[in-house]
Amino acid sequence: MHAIKVEKLEKKFGDFRALDGLDLDIRKGEVYGLLGPNGAGKTTAIKVLTGLLKMTAGNAEVLGTRLPNKDITQRVGYMPQETALYLGLTVHQNLEFFGKLFGMDKSKILEREAELLKFIDLERWKDEMVTNLSGGMKHRVSLACALIHEPEVLFLDEPTVGVDPELRESFWKFFGNLKEKGITILITTHYMDEASHCDRIGFMRTGKLIAEGQPQAILREAGTKSLEDAFLFFARRGK
Amino acid sequence: MNFKRALAVSRRVFMDLKNDKRTLALIIIAPLFAMAIFGLAFSGQISDVKVIVVNDDMGMNTTIGQVYLSEVVISNLDPDTLSITTMDDLPSAISEIESGNAYAVFYFPANFTNITILAYNQMTEASTSVGIHIDMSNVNVADTIMQTFNDAVQKTMQERGLEMPVSIQKEAVYGANASFMDFFVPGIMAFVVYILTTLLTLINFVGERTSGTLARLTATPLRESEIVAGYAMTFSVVGTLQALLLLTVGMLVFGVNVEGNVALAFMVVALLAIVCQALGILLSSITHREAQAIQLIPFIIMPGFLLSGVFWPLEALPTWLRPFSYLVPPSYAIDACRSVMLRGWGLDMIWIDVVALIVFAAVFLFLATLSLKRRG
Numbered sequence: 001m002h003a004i005k006v007e008k009l010e011k012k013f014g015d016f017r018a019l020d021g022l023d024l025d026i027r028k029g030e031v032y033g034l035l036g037p038n039g040a041g042k043t044t045a046i047k048v049l050t051g052l053l054k055m056t057a058g059n060a061e062v063l064g065t066r067l068p069n070k071d072i073t074q075r076v077g078y079m080p081q082e083t084a085l086y087l088g089l090t091v092h093q094n095l096e097f098f099g100k101l102f103g104m105d106k107s108k109i110l111e112r113e114a115e116l117l118k119f120i121d122l123e124r125w126k127d128e129m130v131t132n133l134s135g136g137m138k139h140r141v142s143l144a145c146a147l148i149h150e151p152e153v154l155f156l157d158e159p160t161v162g163v164d165p166e167l168r169e170s171f172w173k174f175f176g177n178l179k180e181k182g183i184t185i186l187i188t189t190h191y192m193d194e195a196s197h198c199d200r201i202g203f204m205r206t207g208k209l210i211a212e213g214q215p216q217a218i219l220r221e222a223g224t225k226s227l228e229d230a231f232l233f234f235a236r237r238g239k
Numbered sequence: 240m241n242f243k244r245a246l247a248v249s250r251r252v253f254m255d256l257k258n259d260k261r262t263l264a265l266i267i268i269a270p271l272f273a274m275a276i277f278g279l280a281f282s283g284q285i286s287d288v289k290v291i292v293v294n295d296d297m298g299m300n301t302t303i304g305q306v307y308l309s310e311v312v313i314s315n316l317d318p319d320t321l322s323i324t325t326m327d328d329l330p331s332a333i334s335e336i337e338s339g340n341a342y343a344v345f346y347f348p349a350n351f352t353n354i355t356i357l358a359y360n361q362m363t364e365a366s367t368s369v370g371i372h373i374d375m376s377n378v379n380v381a382d383t384i385m386q387t388f389n390d391a392v393q394k395t396m397q398e399r400g401l402e403m404p405v406s407i408q409k410e411a412v413y414g415a416n417a418s419f420m421d422f423f424v425p426g427i428m429a430f431v432v433y434i435l436t437t438l439l440t441l442i443n444f445v446g447e448r449t450s451g452t453l454a455r456l457t458a459t460p461l462r463e464s465e466i467v468a469g470y471a472m473t474f475s476v477v478g479t480l481q482a483l484l485l486l487t488v489g490m491l492v493f494g495v496n497v498e499g500n501v502a503l504a505f506m507v508v509a510l511l512a513i514v515c516q517a518l519g520i521l522l523s524s525i526t527h528r529e530a531q532a533i534q535l536i537p538f539i540i541m542p543g544f545l546l547s548g549v550f551w552p553l554e555a556l557p558t559w560l561r562p563f564s565y566l567v568p569p570s571y572a573i574d575a576c577r578s579v580m581l582r583g584w585g586l587d588m589i590w591i592d593v594v595a596l597i598v599f600a601a602v603f604l605f606l607a608t609l610s611l612k613r614r615g
């Protein structure tokens with residue numbers, strides 16, 4: 001069963017092709033890492049898949065529903081690359097607001113909020129205004145907002161940026177738990193060491209994939225020791 | 240359209256306004272400040288205008304002795320409005336105007352009493368005139384001087400039993416006991432709600448755009464119409480509360496009287512707030528940064544200031560400009576609030592204003608929703 005299926009996806013900004021024939025096929029319960037240099041089109045791909053941008057050509061399906069489709073948002077979680085929180089609201093008020101948008105009732109929100117605050121280790125900051133939190137803390141709140149409604153598919157755009165190593169470790173453990181529950185995660189990152197936690201990774205460049213597979217398989221194919229070197233190998237080969 | 244989600248948006252905007260102490264202060268203090276400043280400034284009467292009287296009147300000998308009609312006119316000049324000094328010689332009096340020490344000189348010629356009385360009794364064809372030399376550089380002051388002089392002449396004639404061929408009787412149809420503040424408060428209520436609602440929504444919404452929260456909402460079940468409805472709910476309540484606050488302070492501090500149904504006036508204000516929040520959302524779609532929103536502020540304030548009739552009657556505008564007041568939503572709200580609160584009119588009389596506001600609301604809400612649906 002595919003959780004995310006993308007065929008020949010194209011997104012043009014004017015004459016510029018940010019996505020140029022992207023193909024993805026991600027299974028339910030898979031953790032898929034999208035890697036690539038700045039401007040490769042990772043964020044654009046996620047924005048098309050979450051309905052923020054309209055594709056200009058191609059096909060995309062999430063949980064068997066052809067995009068664009070508003071109803072599917074109920075089952076999807078999205079954490080944008082920028083923090084995108086209400087800075088003038090407290091941590092609790094942000095979580096509560098997003099919970100309500102997904103139709104959750106008060107008690108369910110509180111229960112879920114307690115769980116998530118524990119996970120992002122911000123229980124003490126529950127009633128603090130978001131604007132007063134540090135950059136990494138804001139990032140953690142943003143992740144919690146994406147998870148509040150227990151989505152089946154998660155799109156996480158650089159969720160670990162600015163998060164300290166210890167917490168990053170626990171994030172990946174948590175993603176592993178979500179996977180156990182059958183939740184599908186599409187994640188972008190610039191930390192190559194993190195990519196090895198993924199079931200599969202895709203290297204993106206100029207709007208399309210240049211290589212894809214399990215981290216070990218990628219290393220084998222490129223004949224390199226690190227994913228960084230592997231990326232350079234595929235990038236050169238692609239030219 | 241899901242009411243619960245719209246309500247969630249509404250609550251979120253409420254909390255945003257409530258959590259920010261400065262915004263909260265703006266919402267509460269700005270209306271009172273505007274009422275006090277503008278109210279006091281505009282209600283001020285022109286007073287103590289310096290004028291000089293040069294009186295050459297020789298009077299007239301009658302059965303009751305020497306009569307000086309000029310003296311009577313002078314004593315009938317309103318002493319609050321004018322501050323009068325006398326001089327003997329016309330040229331030096333005029334030079335006082337030229338040097339800016341006085342606004343006007345009233346000159347009574349030697350034959351003033353004589354000719355006036357003879358002419359009234361149809362015993363002469365000759366005529367006399369009072370020479371008024373006046374500094375017209377301030378039109379309001381000049382008008383007041385002329386008005387005061389005319390009043391004094393009329394009063395003199397009446398006292399002397401010199402009947403005017405036409406007599407004028409004034410009877411107030413509305414606002415018999417209305418003070419300036421009674422007139423001003425309904426207008427400023429609508430005006431303040433117009434300015435603040437438009438600005439607050441604009442700023443709040445530009446924030447949603449720049450911070451990325453608006454984009455994030457796109458990835459939730461929330462629909463564009465629900466966002467607009469949520470903002471509308473919040474600001475119609477905030478607008479009504481502002482109007483309530485203004486009216487309360489107006490009644491307690493300025494002794495404002497209300498003729499009609501206040502609830503109807505509040506309903507009009509709430510409707511105006513709905514129009515204005517949609518306008519704010521719409522304006523935010525043509526701005527990308529907070530700095531650009533600030534550039535829009537004069538374009539929000541100036542038309543409201545000039546064309547809504549809050550400070551000057553529309554009749555004071557050049558005729559070619561008047562039709563533009565129909566394009567400014569607060570015009571209708573101000574007119575309706577005044578009609579209700581000063582004349583005691585009901586919905587049956589102000590329905591045209593209400594319909595105009597409803598049309599504005601429908602169009603702006605539609606356009607605001609459309610502007611949110613547009614995406615890359």
Ligand SMILES: Nc1ncnc2c1ncn2[C@@H]1O[C@H](COP(=O)(O)OP(=O)(O)OP(=O)(O)O)[C@@H](O)[C@H]1O
Nearest residue numbers: 013018036037038039040041042043044045081615
């Ligand atoms: N709204 C837009 N209008 C025009 N060009 C855009 C727009 N959004 C993105 N682009 C362009 O599309 C390309 C892909 O951008 P995107 O944000 O998807 O890259 P990314 O892979 O996420 O990079 P990063 O690692 O820096 O986050 C870039 O060249 C960018 O300039």
Ligand SMILES: [Mg+2]
Nearest residue numbers: 042043044081
């Ligand atoms: Mg990106």
